[in-house]
Amino acid sequence: RDAPDVIKAAGIELLLVDQASPEGGTIADYLDIPYVTVCSALMLNREMSVPPFSTSWNYDPSWRGLLRNRVGYALLSLMGKSLENVINDYRQQWNLSPYDNVNQYSSQLAQLSHQPAEFEFPRTELPSCFHFTGPYSNPASREPAPFPYEKLTGQPLIYASMGTLQNRLLWIFQMIADACVGLDAQLVIALGGGATPESLPELPGNTLVVGYAPQLELLQKATLTITHAGMNTTLESLSNGVPMVAIPITNDQPGVAARIAWTGTGEVIPLKKLSVEKLQKAIKLVLTEDSYKKNALRLQEAIKLAGGVSRAADIIEQVVATGKPVLG
Structure with a gap:
């Protein structure tokens, strides 16, 4: 009007x-x-x-x-x-x-x-x-996010983010941390502003938890992204050739997750079926099966050419x- x-x-x-x-x-x-x-x-x-x-x-x-x-x-x-x-x-x-x-x-x-x-x-x-x-990602348009890079161990990095809108299901982060126990990898959890690191209980292993993360920079170091299948995080992961484990929650995320599965760039676990066992199985599969990384690299090249x-x-x-x- x-x-x-x-x-x-x-x-x-x-x-x-x-x-x-x-x-x-x-x-x-x-x-x-x-x-x-x-x-x-x-x-x-x-x-x-x-x-x-x-x-x-x-x-x-x-x-x-x-x-x-x-x-x-x-x-x-x-x-x-x-x-x-x-x-x-x-x-x-x-x-x-x-x-x-x-x-x-x-x-x-x-x-x-x-x-x-x-x-x-x-x-x-x-x-x-x-x-x-x-995608139209522009690092210069983002507010700098401080991050304790000195706490990175040099192990393969697993980056977990459930976005900035549907990120208040804190039990998912606990489940992700439990699923990463025993892996030769370091988990970084970005809460996206939905909570503070202090709102989570002490997590196992050498997990790093931050409110906001310099996502584009961390994805350059990541081996795997655990995501809600938001389109931005998905495309930014693929732009860096990083395969994913997707836990879609709402809106278009189920559709994005379906395309992650269809392109072979990751595994998908519906929220209603999420468990530590299923999550751990999916994480290990994506980390050890070469096809996921190869398909992510294929999409990375497609993005460069687009x-x-x-x-x-x-x-x-x-x-x-x-x-x-x-x-x-």
């Missing part, structure tokens, strides 16, 4: 719209300015051969898989109907044609995903203006200069 006036007053000539903010395209259409869709999490483009983003379902193009996906998308559509109605009400008020398909929320000029194509299930129906550019933020910026500038779709 208020966004058009604010955007006009600021003299904005193009919008970058998060794909998870479906109202953004309607605002751009009303203002008659171009917009580019940016998939800041797992891409949301619907395609019946690909499971809904919020599920842990594996890729299965058989009739059973397609039927399963169709039911999943029907449920998502039902859950999102009220939002669709609100958006279409505004489109009607503003003399814009209504949406009848959620894929219409995304730009027809350019859609950018920070996934590399190799970290996505097979796709056949993406628009020609869709681009897999790879172009990253420079390619994304070039595409956006081309939209600004031409006002036409930028084809992949």
Whole structure:
């Protein structure tokens, strides 16, 4: 309601719209300015051969898989109907044609995903203006995080982070520490601001616990990441060729975890099935089976070739200069 006036007053000539903010395209259409869709999490483009983003379902193009996906998308559509109605009400008020398909929320000029194509299930129906550019990590944009590097032992480093939002399940960190007992490795736990190191009981071994960690720097040293399968930590691990053990919790994390399993870059343990025994088994498997590291290195190379933020910026500038779709 208020966004058009604010955007006009600021003299904005193009919008970058998060794909998870479906109202953004309607605002751009009303203002008659171009917009580019940016998939800041797992891409949301619907395609019946690909499971809904919020599920842990594996890729299965058989009739059973397609039927399963169709039911999943029907449920998502039902859950999102009220939002669709609100958006279409505004489109009607503003003399814009209504949406009848959620894929219409995304730009027809350019859609950018920070996934590399190799970290996505097979796709056949993406628009020609869709681009897999790879991640946009920028170390310079992050606040420095002090870290006791002098306490690192030189053993293989296992980095555990459950993100900065869904990180208050402290029992998971206790379980991770218990699962690492007896391994020739050092565990570093980053709590992500959800708690303080003092809120955890004394953990076994030479575990280091910090509130925030210099994640990009530690991943350069890591042998394994234990993660909630948030897209940022996942892509940053793969950018460093680090395989993972994923414990997805919510939102798009089950879908990200499904892609970790599909690409062979890690093992996945659903939260409801998590135990010290299963976690220890998965950690040992990823540490000792060469295929996980090889696949992580394969994805690292794919990310390097995807172009990253420079390619994304070039595409956006081309939209600004031409006002036409930028084809992949």
